[in-house]
Amino acid sequence: MRIAVLAYAGVRLMDVTAPLEVFGTAGRLGAAYETVLCSPDGGEVGTAAGTRLVTARGVPEADTLVVPGGPDLPRHALPEGLLAAVREAAPRVRRVASVCTGAFVLAAAGALEGRRATTHWRYAGLLARLHPGVAVEPDAIYVRDRGVLTSAGVAAGIDLALAMVEEDHGADLAREVARDLVVFLQRPGGQSQFSVAARTPRPRSGPLRAAVDAVVADPAADHSAVAMAARAGVSVRHLTRLFREHVGGTPAAYVEAVRVEAAQASLDAGESVAEAAARAGFGSDESLRRAFLRRLGVLPSEYRARFRTSRQEARRLS
Incomplete structure (x- = not known):
């Protein structure tokens, strides 16, 4: 060959x-x-x-x-x-x-x-x-x-x-x-081409950096505003202010972006929509669907079908 x-x-x-x-x-x-x-x-x-x-x-x-x-x-x-x-x-x-x-x-x-x-x-x-x-x-x-x-x-x-x-x-x-x-x-x-973490400005604030790193390390963990604020050692209001100043969005938007990326990786690997939703930390398939439509403009099933079709073509040509 x-x-x-x-x-x-x-x-x-x-x-x-x-x-x-x-x-x-x-x-x-x-x-x-x-x-x-x-x-x-x-x-x-x-x-x-x-x-x-x-x-x-x-x-x-x-x-x-x-x-x-x-x-x-x-x-x-x-x-x-x-x-x-x-x-x-x-x-x-x-x-x-x-x-x-x-x-x-x-x-x-x-x-x-x-x-x-x-x-x-x-x-x-x-x-x-x-x-x-x-x-x-x-x-x-x-x-x-x-x-x-x-x-x-x-x-x-x-x-x-x-x-x-x-x-x-x-x-x-x-x-x-x-x-x-x-x-x-x-x-x-x-x-x-760039992960959410790579596209996001590196927070200069020590407490905020700890909160961000925890989301990337385990997207499925509890990353509610209360949990993230406790992790950073600040109030929820102060956490929101730090995110807007250093990351350019809300804590919830950042968590959702990381979870969507994690779900994409699961679907790319051949997992079902339900498995991807659970692994990425979405509470339900419907939550994953809404997040995919918001951020990618496609349903998770459509996204998975595209890459399943590519894999089938690859097997046919090999």
């Missing part, structure tokens, strides 16, 4: 090396992978980091084509040789994938038309404006749609490659690869 990674002048180094490491490690652990680093013209290719890569000329016969990103791709004319290579290779491979801004290449080559896709959060809006036929999901770590996969920023290339290993050879091997590389395996595509 040959994996062709397509490099070009100005490519981001880690976008290239992250998938190569995942597939190379899987190969050393017994998977039948062969990796090939190629470029439209072959020879040495300079990366954005200044490192030079030695590449084979053109995209060889392969099972999977991976197009890495580069910092100049979103706002500069795409090299015609790069587009031509993708247009020529995409129809003859089983699977096409992009890392980070490599999605701009796939979109310009027509590979994303009528499909869902993602890219680095900074450029998701631009991708949607330049290519209105692409349904851009700006917050996803990676998106799989009918044999075409796209991923977010640099580290998401690891998540994407692990997902492909799992698709090809099952969760056990993907877990072994993740363990060997000392990275997380369980980051399904539906998870946000």
Whole structure:
């Protein structure tokens, strides 16, 4: 199973090396992978980091084509040789994938038309404006749609490659690869590029920080205003004031956001709506449904069905 990674002048180094490491490690652990680093013209290719890569000329016969990103791709004319290579290779491979801004290449080559896709959060809006036929999901770590996969920023290339290993050879091997590389395996595509905690300003107040950390550590625990205030050692009124000043919302809104994220992870992992509601700390399925509609605009069952369909497609193609 040959994996062709397509490099070009100005490519981001880690976008290239992250998938190569995942597939190379899987190969050393017994998977039948062969990796090939190629470029439209072959020879040495300079990366954005200044490192030079030695590449084979053109995209060889392969099972999977991976197009890495580069910092100049979103706002500069795409090299015609790069587009031509993708247009020529995409129809003859089983699977096409992009890392980070490599999605701009796939979109310009027509590979994303009528499909869902993602890219680095900074450029998701631009991708949607330049290519209105692409349904851009700006917050996803990676998106799989009918044999075409796209991923977010640099580290998401690891998540994407692990997902492909799992698709090809099952969760056990993907877990072994993740363990060997000392990275997380369980980051399904539906998870946000940034967790609620990462999107929230770090509270400077010691008592407030303790309350926030407790919510993230155990979303299902008692996080009523009274319980959080007691944990922080302040009154409920003062807790609310601290949240508005340092977090930008109410304690209840923060707790709900964390719980919705926890429920997403449960649904991504294949749990039922009832199981996700219980694990995330919602009092009932109905509470989870209302929170999902408020924050994501979909019902939990619809969200779960989308990722169940993706998993079924992955099993069919493996």
